Amino acid sequence: MSAPVLTELLTGLDDLSVWPASTAPLPDGHLSVGGVSLADVADRFDTPAYVLDEDEVRARCRTYRAAFPDADVLYAAKAFLSRAMVRWIDEEGLGLDVCSAGELELAVMAGFPAARMVLHGNAKSPRDIETALRLGVGRIVVDSPSEIARIAALVGPGGRQKVLVRVVPGVSAGGHEKIRTGTDGQKFGLSLTDGSAQHAIARVLGQSQLELTGLHCHIGSQIADVKPYLVAVRRMVGLMARIKESHGVTFPELDMGGGHGVAYRPGESTLDLTALARRLGGELSASCAAAGLPVPRLAIEPGRAIAAPAGVAVYRVLAVKPTGSTMFVAVDGGM
Ligand SMILES: Cc1ncc(COP(=O)(O)O)c(C=O)c1O
Incomplete structure (x- = not known):
């Protein structure tokens, strides 16, 4: 934590x-x-x-729910996870972003519905994928081309798993070089710039065992400014428009990840959640209208902003x- x-x-x-x-x-x-x-x-x-102060964790969850009433708010478990935390997150009505079979199993054992979980990971082991499928995880986020066939094979004939594709939108943001995950040259996601994202999306669409419900991006952590999210959402909608043109498909979901900055020292700036909700929602609607796309349901994945200050x-x-x-x-x- x-x-x-x-x-x-x-x-x-x-x-x-x-x-x-x-x-x-x-x-x-x-x-x-x-x-x-x-x-x-x-x-x-x-x-x-x-x-951890339970009251403050719960209050922070409620602040998110109030600021984003029409979005899915998924707590990013990597910030801190325990059985009690799982229960609080569940009772406050949030979803859960997990990135290993261990986190997933802990959450399920503590009673969290797997359908409200999203599984991440840049290198998911066969055990991670098998556990996710066995426990009925809601979404698996495809992070590299090699896992597309692997997930499809493990789903097996007749089965169907909802997936998202993690896109690197080419937006640099975050409190330190090592936690900027929105640009190429780091290990997460599939590049928009070099066409890897488009290629992976086409391959996922060709797998009958996979249902591509939307795109995902997580541009970095400790971001205190709304603007990088607005640039990212415009690029994600631009990609969705190109996918519609080339494949005739529109996606019902868009997951914009987490990264909402908190203060570690007195006086440091934090991300204004009300401004983020208003401007991100506005930008998403406007970009979709301009591209002739239906507005997808937004998801966000705050971790640190829920656990750390509490x-x-x-x-x-x-x-x-x-x-x-x-x-x-x-x-x-x-x-
Ligand atoms: C995919 C994804 N979502 C959400 C988060 C949570 O980020 P933060 O704790 O900065 O909100 C991370 C952090 O690494 C992440 O990789």
């Missing part, structure tokens, strides 16, 4: 703006989250420990070492 760490205590105790909303100082000098003392958590469960990772400080101009604080949660 991505979350502010205890080292923040050393610099930012007077500014709790990036901590869970319920964080409060206690008379003994420690902090509480959701009314629970973090020092007590450390004593009882040892460290490192992840502490939680903290609690560590014990093992050593503090001033070296030149840098102060190193070693904690019991890594090197």
